[in-house]
Amino acid sequence: MSTAMRYKSKLVNPDEKQDHEKQYVGFATLPNQVHRKSVKKGFDFTLMVAGESGLGKSTLVNSLFLTDLYKDRKLLNAEERISQTVEIIKHTVDIEEKGVKLKLTIVDTPGFGDAVNNTECWKPITDYIDQQFEQYFRDESGLNRKNIQDNRVHCCLYFISPFGHGLRPVDVEFMKALHEKVNIVPLIAKADCLIPSEIRKLKERIREEIDKFGIKVYQFPECDSDEDEEFKQQDRELKESAPFAVIGSNTVVEAKGQRVRGRLYPWGIVEVENQAHCDFVKLRNMLIRTHMHDLKDVTCDVHYENYRAQCIQQMTSKLTQDNRIESPIPILPLPTPDTETEKLIKMKDEELRRMQEMLQKMQQQMQDQ
Amino acid sequence: MCRGLRARRHGRCRGNAGWAPRGGHRGVGTEGGHRGVQAHRLRPPRGAGSSLEPEERSMEPPAVPEEEEEEKEEEEGAVPLSMAPGPVGCQLFGYVGIEAVLDQMKIKTMKTGFEFNIMVVGQSGLGKSTMVNTLFKSKVSRKSSQPGQEERIPKTVQLQSITHVIEEKGVKMKLTVTDTPGFGDQINNENCWDPIIKYINEQYERYLREEILITRKRKIPDTRVHGCVYFVPPTGHWLRPLDLEFMRRLSKIVNVVPVIAKADTLTLEERAEFKQRIQENLKTHAISVYPQEDFDQDPEDRALNDRIREKIPFAVVGADQEHQVNGKRVLGRKTKWGIIEVENPAHCEFPLLQDLLIRSHLQDLKDITHNVHYESYRVRRLNESNQLGLSPLNGLPGKGEASSHL
Numbered sequence: 001m002s003t004a005m006r007y008k009s010k011l012v013n014p015d016e017k018q019d020h021e022k023q024y025v026g027f028a029t030l031p032n033q034v035h036r037k038s039v040k041k042g043f044d045f046t047l048m049v050a051g052e053s054g055l056g057k058s059t060l061v062n063s064l065f066l067t068d069l070y071k072d073r074k075l076l077n078a079e080e081r082i083s084q085t086v087e088i089i090k091h092t093v094d095i096e097e098k099g100v101k102l103k104l105t106i107v108d109t110p111g112f113g114d115a116v117n118n119t120e121c122w123k124p125i126t127d128y129i130d131q132q133f134e135q136y137f138r139d140e141s142g143l144n145r146k147n148i149q150d151n152r153v154h155c156c157l158y159f160i161s162p163f164g165h166g167l168r169p170v171d172v173e174f175m176k177a178l179h180e181k182v183n184i185v186p187l188i189a190k191a192d193c194l195i196p197s198e199i200r201k202l203k204e205r206i207r208e209e210i211d212k213f214g215i216k217v218y219q220f221p222e223c224d225s226d227e228d229e230e231f232k233q234q235d236r237e238l239k240e241s242a243p244f245a246v247i248g249s250n251t252v253v254e255a256k257g258q259r260v261r262g263r264l265y266p267w268g269i270v271e272v273e274n275q276a277h278c279d280f281v282k283l284r285n286m287l288i289r290t291h292m293h294d295l296k297d298v299t300c301d302v303h304y305e306n307y308r309a310q311c312i313q314q315m316t317s318k319l320t321q322d323n324r325i326e327s328p329i330p331i332l333p334l335p336t337p338d339t340e341t342e343k344l345i346k347m348k349d350e351e352l353r354r355m356q357e358m359l360q361k362m363q364q365q366m367q368d369q
Numbered sequence: 370m371c372r373g374l375r376a377r378r379h380g381r382c383r384g385n386a387g388w389a390p391r392g393g394h395r396g397v398g399t400e401g402g403h404r405g406v407q408a409h410r411l412r413p414p415r416g417a418g419s420s421l422e423p424e425e426r427s428m429e430p431p432a433v434p435e436e437e438e439e440e441k442e443e444e445e446g447a448v449p450l451s452m453a454p455g456p457v458g459c460q461l462f463g464y465v466g467i468e469a470v471l472d473q474m475k476i477k478t479m480k481t482g483f484e485f486n487i488m489v490v491g492q493s494g495l496g497k498s499t500m501v502n503t504l505f506k507s508k509v510s511r512k513s514s515q516p517g518q519e520e521r522i523p524k525t526v527q528l529q530s531i532t533h534v535i536e537e538k539g540v541k542m543k544l545t546v547t548d549t550p551g552f553g554d555q556i557n558n559e560n561c562w563d564p565i566i567k568y569i570n571e572q573y574e575r576y577l578r579e580e581i582l583i584t585r586k587r588k589i590p591d592t593r594v595h596g597c598v599y600f601v602p603p604t605g606h607w608l609r610p611l612d613l614e615f616m617r618r619l620s621k622i623v624n625v626v627p628v629i630a631k632a633d634t635l636t637l638e639e640r641a642e643f644k645q646r647i648q649e650n651l652k653t654h655a656i657s658v659y660p661q662e663d664f665d666q667d668p669e670d671r672a673l674n675d676r677i678r679e680k681i682p683f684a685v686v687g688a689d690q691e692h693q694v695n696g697k698r699v700l701g702r703k704t705k706w707g708i709i710e711v712e713n714p715a716h717c718e719f720p721l722l723q724d725l726l727i728r729s730h731l732q733d734l735k736d737i738t739h740n741v742h743y744e745s746y747r748v749r750r751l752n753e754s755n756q757l758g759l760s761p762l763n764g765l766p767g768k769g770e771a772s773s774h775l
Contacts, residue, residue, distance in 0.1 A: 054604020116611045117557045163602055163631055164494035170556045193603075193634035195704050263636055266715050268707025276705050 042101035044150060045292060048182065049106065050125065050174065051159025052113040055189035060157075060248035061106055063261065063272060064284055067093060086111040086124045107153060113170050122174045129153050129181045133307040152304060155218070155287070155295045156182045159189040160243065166205040167213075175215045181303055183218035183295050185287075186210070191245035191278050192263060192270045199245050206243055217242075220286070221294055222367055238286060244279035247272055313349070320345070482534075482541035484591045485731060486572075488623075489546065490565065490615070491600025492553040495630035499687035500598075501546050503700065503711060504723055507535055526551040526564045547594065553611055562615045569594050569623050573746040593743060595734045596659065596726065597623045600630040601647070601682060605639050608650045616656045622742055624659040624734050626726070632684035632717055633702065633709050640684050647682055658682075660730065664737055677725060683718040686711055 049057045089108045094101065109125055132151045139148045156178060160171055167175075175184055188194075188202060210217060220242075223235045247270055253262045255269045262271040272280050287295075320342055489497040502508055530547040547568070552561055572593045579589045597619060601612055608616075612627075619625050627647070629635070635643060651658060658681060665671040688711045691698045702709045711719050726734070 052604075054602070054606045114609060116614060117559045119557050121556075161494075161602075162634075163492065163496075164554075168554060173556060190603075190634045192704070192706075193631045195702050265633070265636055265707065265709075267709045268704070270706050 039100050042103060043292075044103040044105070045296070046105040046107060046151060046153050046155075047287075048109070048125075048129075048153045048156040049159070050109045050112055050156060051189065052161060053110065055159040055161060056248050057108070057157075057159055057189070059250055060159075060187075060189075060246060060280075062250050063248040063280065064287065065093070065095060065104060067095065086121050088124060088128045105151070112174075118170055121170070122177050125174075126177055126181065129178070130307070133181075133304060134311070136304065137308060137311060152299055153182050154292075154299045156184050158184055158186050160186055160206065162188050162190050162194055162202065162245075166202065167209045172209070172213050172215070175210075175217070176213065179216040180306060183298055183303070184215075185218050185283075186243040187283065188243055188245040190247065192247045194245065203241070203243060203245070218295070218298070220291065238282060241279055241282055244283045244286075246280045246283055247278040248280070316345070316349075479540055481588065482543060483731075484543045484545075485735070486545040486547065486592060486594050486596075487726070488549070488565075488569075488594045488597040489600070490549045490552055490597060491630060492602060493550060495600040495602060496687045497548065497598075497600055497630075499689055500600075500628075500630075500685060502689050503687045503719070504726065505535060505544060507533070526561050528564060528568050545592065558611055561611075562618055566618060566622065569597075569619075570746065573622075573743055574750075576743065577747055577750060593738055594623050595731075595738045597625050598726075599625055599627045601627055603629050603631050603634050603643070603684075605635055605643050607646050613650065613654055613656070616651070616658065617654060620656050620658055622746065624661075624737055624742070625656075626659050626722075627682040628722060629682050629684040631686065633686045635684065644680070644682065644684070659734065659737075661737070664741065677721075680718065680721060683722045683725075685719045685722055686717040687719070 047061075049061060051057055087110055089110065091106045091108065093104050093106075095104055096102070107128070112121055112125070115121065129152075132153060136148065136150065136152055139145065158171070158175060160167065175186070178184060186206065188199070188206070191199060194202065220235065220239055223232055227235075247263065249261050249263050249270075249272045251261070251263070252259050253264045253269055254260075255262060255271060260269070260271045261273060262269050271277050275281050487501070489501060491497055527550055528547055529550070530545055532543060532545045534541060534543050536542070549565055552565070555561070576589060576591065576593055579585060599612070599616060599619075601608065616625055616627065629640070629643065629647075632640060657663070660674040660677055662674075662678070665674055686702065686709055688700045688702050688709070690700070690702070692701050692703050692708055693699075694701070694708055694710060699708075699713070700711045702711075710716050714720050724730075
């Protein structure tokens with residue numbers, strides 16, 4: 001349901017047009033204007049995929065966006081992999097559909113979780129995300145802010161292996177290291193090796209463990225109370241089927257006289273776009289059709305702000321320690337702070353933080369209501 | 370099932386009165402455990418001048434450093450069967466009844482029963498316990514003996530052995546399944562294979578100690594691991610560094626049978642590609658998995674084993690539930706897009722694995738464990754004890770003076 005349609009339904013019906021025209025100001029067309037402008041400007045979206053190799057990440061990305069981003073990829077054999085650390089590889093592709101342009105960047109993380117010793121194998125990934133934040137921070141504080149390139153990672157699809165009984169230690173550590181920097185959407189990969197009862201059990205188990213370890217995965221926003229029932233129903237189903245059990249496929253096979261995307265086995269054909277077979281459609285809808293903008297918003301409003309606050313705090317404490325004015329951002333006007341003013345600054349910081357927390361709590365309460 | 374009357378394969382008949390001809394192993398000195406022996410030589414007991422006690426038969430061939438002595442002795446008196454001209458063929462002009470020995474052996478072995486020890490290794494969740502249950506068509510896995518326990522990944526690799534006695538058509542088998550939960554599950558998996566290697570060597574040690582006692586049991590309890598089934602996750606790419614490390618170390622001390630677990634996630638083309646890559650990997654790293662090429666005895670064996678080697682590693686699917694398919698009840702997994710029949714060779718290679726492990730090569734696994742892996746362990750231990758000048762095997766309770774001559 002696009003925003004345009006939602007607002008149209010509230011427009012007057014022709015009978016009462018006469019009366020309403022006197023009260024009709026006309027800013028209800030604002031969304032349409034925004035729509036037109038953004039179509040011209042185009043959108044951008046950065047998606048990161050992470051998980052052990054062989055879980056079908058590349059296939060899924062190709063299936064999601066119906067392109068072949070990994071045409072010339074060479075699968076590394078074990079010798080080459082032994083000496084490798086986790087790399088970060090970016091693929092950028094421009095897709096256009098019905099006049100709307102999307103600049104899609106996929107950040108791939110080959111080598112994650114492959115070695116015998118995987119301690120801190122997520123460090124290159126957290127470093128990359130921080131780098132993007134830092135770059136945006138600098139750009140934002142710079143003089144010319146017209147064309148800031150937004151390379152921040154908007155969403156991270158984390159592939160959980162279906163062969164385990166839940167989350168593995170490396171999964172838990174990865175998600176805990178990243179849940180405050182990026183929106184994590186956990187997925188159960190290669191779900192065609194699970195029968196429906198196993199999928200249910202695994203999803204429950206994963207949800208339990210996510211709660212147990214306090215991992216903050218991306219939460220779907222609550223839908224407004226004035227949405228129609230169908231939308232609410234869809235939203236509920238979406239929430240209940242997290243984490244999504246997905247299957248990806250690049251090949252088209254024949255099934256019941258139709259050509260579908262799927263995988264051909266001797267015992268049957270798995271259709272990727274069949275909701276009864278897997279949650280691929282739900283993931284695609286969520287990621288692209290309904291929640292893409294929300295993902296970007298949360299990245300900007302929550303993760304980036306957290307980073308920014310941390311960064312500034314570090315800088316201020318550094319300044320007070322070094323007694324030097326060196327920051328590229330002229331925030332603190334104090335040349336030589338003495339201990340008293342230092343204490344005052346710290347107290348004010350604390351107060352600010354407390355107030356922010358209270359604000360957040362109040363906002364949440366309002367949303368719950 | 371000894372392969373009949375061939376002079377070489379008498380290692381199995383230990384039940385007979387403690388005289389089993391065993392020759393020295395020329396050519397065994399490395400850890401490779403090469404079965405270079407062509408025949409067992411029947412050696413007369415050694416005379417004085419050695420530390421052997423006169424009562425002791427030549428059960429303990431001297432350690433390898435004394436090989437020169439062996440050679441001299443050979444020139445003296447012992448005539449190795451392999452060097453003698455082949456036995457002269459005689460024509461039988463009536464029915465003698467030699468073949469009845471096969472029946473006698475069968476009856477005897479049925480009475481004593483078989484022992485088979487299998488170990489399953491792989492990351493958690495790859496279907497090891499289900500596979501073992503499916504293989505032996507009974508609930509023999511670790512999970513079945515501890516029902517209702519939740520799956521938890523232990524912090525270190527643990528080894529749990531469960532023994533069951535299963536019977537089929539009067540033949541009893543004492544089956545021991547050793548499971549290794551916690552393998553490969555941690556973030557840092559370095560040396561997670563050490564507890565497994567230690568366990569395998571411990572079993573060899575135990576057998577060795579029993580063997581060198583003065584008064585040995587008639588039938589030494591055999592806890593040595595006869596086969597280790599290694600479960601490779603179906604990534605479809607290559608073997609992971611962890612898989613290579615493990616198989617490299619373990620194929621030297623035990624028969625390793627790699628299988629592709631949960632193969633219902635690979636299409637047939639993906640399966641074939643994956644297998645080929647794995648075979649290349651194994652060749653590049655010189656890992657010899659079971660059936661090893663070096664131990665093929667004759668062209669027949671070689672042909673049979675070559676066929677098996679083409680298909681290694683088997684792509685298996687395990688299931689413990691039965692479903693109706695075309696009026697028959699089959700073991701399988703029921704998904705929304707079809708039923709995967711575990712025992713259908715068109716679906717997965719479980720029947721091949723079952724054949725290999727149980728129906729055709731079970732005795733071969735035991736023989737190779739006994740004749741090759743155990744022997745090379747023994748040689749190593751003897752070398753160690755000789756080099757150190759100590760007898761680490763001393764102190765064993767035994768009648769008479771020194772309990773062992775080592």
